[in-house]
Amino acid sequence: MTDRPQTQEPDPDPSDISTEEWNFVAPAPDDAFLWTELVRAAIARNHPWRQPVLATTCARRGAQARTVVLREVDTARRTLLLYTDTRSPKVAQLDADPRAQIVCWSPALGWQLRLSVEIGGETEGLDVTSRWALLRHTRAAQDYLSPQAPGSVLPTSGDAAAAPAGAPRGAFAVLRAQVLDMDWLALDPAGHRRAMFDYRGAAPQVRWLVP
Numbered sequence: 001m002t003d004r005p006q007t008q009e010p011d012p013d014p015s016d017i018s019t020e021e022w023n024f025v026a027p028a029p030d031d032a033f034l035w036t037e038l039v040r041a042a043i044a045r046n047h048p049w050r051q052p053v054l055a056t057t058c059a060r061r062g063a064q065a066r067t068v069v070l071r072e073v074d075t076a077r078r079t080l081l082l083y084t085d086t087r088s089p090k091v092a093q094l095d096a097d098p099r100a101q102i103v104c105w106s107p108a109l110g111w112q113l114r115l116s117v118e119i120g121g122e123t124e125g126l127d128v129t130s131r132w133a134l135l136r137h138t139r140a141a142q143d144y145l146s147p148q149a150p151g152s153v154l155p156t157s158g159d160a161a162a163a164p165a166g167a168p169r170g171a172f173a174v175l176r177a178q179v180l181d182m183d184w185l186a187l188d189p190a191g192h193r194r195a196m197f198d199y200r201g202a203a204p205q206v207r208w209l210v211p
């Protein structure tokens with residue numbers, strides 16, 4: 001029979017473990033890492049979150065979802081900026097109901113982020129003119145200068161790129177999305193995690209959820 005080494009601690013008596021340890025709850029996650037990732041996504045062209053899906057509601061056709069480009073993120077104000085054409089159906093849908101959802105998925109991170117937002121459109125003011133000044137000499141500006149609205153039926157396929165008369169910025173509009181909550185789902189073979197960050201109150205509320 002071998003002696004136990006003298007230095008070995010005796011096994012703990014389960015009755016010694018305090019109630020606090022038994023009721024251990026994972027600490028609430030901090031949202032800062034998610035905002036950092038959103039800022040990265042707006043800067044890095046190849047970040048999968050740079051092209052999220054924006055879902056709106058249409059009175060006639062129900063849910064409407066489409067890909068957009070995440071242009072800017074303001075972490076202090078918790079806002080995201082998108083660009084669009086004022087004539088696109090999503091703008092009328094958001095005028096009727098500004099509540100929308102933005103969904104981001106990154107296979108590399110294994111993270112889905114669903115943002116509940118309220119979106120307002122802007123076609124005038126410094127925020128619009130300053131962004132148009134950066135955009136106007138790029139190929140992308142042509143999208144907003146097309147004489148026909150996105151979704152218009154064309155008689156044949158082909159380019160139609162003349163500027164609409166009298167509109168200095170064509171149909172360019174900035175969409176500002178105020179984030180109301182974020183539902184984060186992290187897929188992980190070791191155990192999925194999900195948390196909800198709610199910004200509706202005076203202070204952000206954070207809750208772990210069943211994935």
Ligand SMILES: Cc1cc2nc3c(=O)[nH]c(=O)nc-3n(C[C@H](O)[C@H](O)[C@H](O)COP(=O)(O)O)c2cc1C
Binds near residue numbers: 051065083085089150
């Ligand atoms: C990769 C990609 C990025 C897009 N980015 C935008 C965008 O930033 N803004 C936009 O209005 N439409 C963008 N679109 C086009 C929209 O997905 C959609 O087709 C168009 O805006 C019309 O949408 P609506 O009819 O629902 O208004 C993008 C499409 C793709 C495939």
